[in-house]
Amino acid sequence: MSLHERTRLYLQYGTLAVRDYCIEKGYLATFERLGVEMIMPGCGACANCGPGSSTRADQVTVSAINRNFPGRSGPGQVWLANPYTVAASAFLGQPVSFDQLRRLAAEKKLN
Numbered sequence: 215m216s217l218h219e220r221t222r223l224y225l226q227y228g229t230l231a232v233r234d235y236c237i238e239k240g241y242l243a244t245f246e247r248l249g250v251e252m253i254m255p256g257c258g259a260c261a262n263c264g265p266g267s268s269t270r271a272d273q274v275t276v277s278a279i280n281r282n283f284p285g286r287s288g289p290g291q292v293w294l295a296n297p298y299t300v301a302a303s304a305f306l307g308q309p310v311s312f313d314q315l316r317r318l319a320a321e322k323k324l325n
Contacts, residue, residue, distance in 0.1 A: 215319075217249040218307030223300070224266045226253040262287055276303040 217223055225245060227233040233254070236242045245252060257263050268275050268290030275290055278297045286292070295303070298312035305315060 215248070215305060217304050220307050221304045222265075223248075223250045223304035224253055225250050226266075227255050229255055268292070274309075276300050276309055 227236070233242075233252075236245070242252065251265060253265055262285070266275065266277065266279075266287070268288030271289045273288070273290035275287060275292045276295050276299065277287065277292055278295060278300050279287065279292070280294075281287070281292075293309060295309070296312075299310070302312040302315035303309050306318075
């Protein structure tokens with residue numbers, strides 16, 4: 215499984231200790247293999263600075279950030295979701311729940 219061709223998935227570490235934990239457990243290699251772009255701790259999309267912000271009004275961002283008022287994360291739409299829904303949406307290329315992704319995978323409708 216890989217990310218949908220129209221999407222990008224950014225995962226930002228909360229702290230350097232979290233990054234180190236991900237490396238130690240092998241999560242980082244898995245994320246990178248799937249095409250996830252890892253971001254160091256700091257301000258990002260929720261402040262419209264750095265990766266994850268929209269750049270055009272026609273873009274939709276599905277994000278686990280804590281702010282969604284107009285313009286906060288770029289000119290596009292921002293849909294707030296939990297991290298599982300964000301990841302599932304990145305894999306299918308449209309807003310979708312993690313449960314829907316699991317069902318499709320179980321039915322072998324995903325490659």
